[in-house]
Amino acid sequence: DIQMTQSPSSLPASVGDRVTITCQASQDITVSLSWFQQKPGKAPKLLISDASDLAAGVPSRFSASGSGTDFSLTISSLQPEDIATYYCQQYDILPYTFGQGTKLEI
Amino acid sequence: QVQLVESGGGLVKPGGSLRLSCAASGFSFSDYYMSWIRQAPGKGLEWISYISSSDRSSTTTKYYADSVKGRFTISRDNAKNSLYLEMNSLRPEDTAVYYCARDDGSRIWDYWGQGALVTVSS
Numbered sequence A: 001d002i003q004m005t006q007s008p009s010s011l012p013a014s015v016g017d018r019v020t021i022t023c024q025a026s027q028d029i030t031v032s033l034s035w036f037q038q039k040p041g042k043a044p045k046l047l048i049s050d051a052s053d054l055a056a057g058v059p060s061r062f063s064a065s066g067s068g069t070d071f072s073l074t075i076s077s078l079q080p081e082d083i084a085t086y087y088c089q090q091y092d093i094l095p096y097t098f099g100q101g102t103k104l105e106i
Numbered sequence B: 001q002v003q004l005v006e007s008g009g010g011l012v013k014p015g016g017s018l019r020l021s022c023a024a025s026g027f028s029f030s031d032y033y034m035s036w037i038r039q040a041p042g043k044g045l046e047w048i049s050y051i052s053s054s055d056r057s058s059t060t061t062k063y064y065a066d067s068v069k070g071r072f073t074i075s076r077d078n079a080k081n082s083l084y085l086e087m088n089s090l091r092p093e094d095t096a097v098y099y100c101a102r103d104d105g106s107r108i109w110d111y112w113g114q115g116a117l118v119t120v121s122s
Helices: none
Strands: A004-007 A010-012 A019-025 A033-038 A045-049 A062-067 A070-075 A085-090 A102-105 B003-007 B010-012 B018-025 B034-039 B045-051 B062-064 B072-077 B082-087 B096-103 B109-112 B116-120
Touching: A004 A085, A019 A033, A019 A085, A045 A062, A045 B109, A070 A085, A085 B045, B003 B096, B018 B034, B018 B096, B018 B116, B034 B072, B034 B082, B034 B109, B045 B072, B062 B072, B082 B096
Parallel strands: A010 A102, B010 B116
Antiparallel strands: A004 A019, A019 A070, A033 A045, A033 A085, A062 A070, A085 A102, B003 B018, B018 B082, B034 B045, B034 B096, B045 B062, B072 B082, B096 B109, B096 B116
16 A cells, blocks of 8 residues: 655644645655645545645645655645645555645644 | 535444445536545544446446455445445444545545544444
């Protein structure tokens, strides 16, 4: 199975901060990577697909990049509603696998 | 608008069975692959199964994670716009919120249901 490793596991941040989360795959997944945002008690929400394509309705302060094994998600100016846990997920090879999550905290 | 609504969760004893349903609306259900993903309490996300759309002979392709293979069965009823997950030989480690999700055709889960909690405990 492809292992997805996110860092950090938790990230203290303040409103207005620029925050970056990284995700590393255990093997080359080209650009077959999604990022999801999950708030407590809610279903995950798709933010990014194909490593860098913003999903419909997602604010432009979210951006992502990467290919192969190294990926990142950046929030350019953190807003209060962005406090959540973020997951990367590869869909290159079955079984599809997720990173362990990064929890943004105030 | 696209809606996915899971039902059928609950408390079941180890070794027991449960059937989850996912009612889809707002899109042409038969044209889409669908997946089940679960999340144990306080833990991360785990993909467990997907089912393809039906071909002309109504045949579907199904895949399972090793953790559920041989115990869980995914199915769909396009006439009822519904996705199912039959879960047998349940174990305490199957305790989780189970989400159904739509695959947009490129293995990307663009819509998710609200989840159904399954608790396996004696």
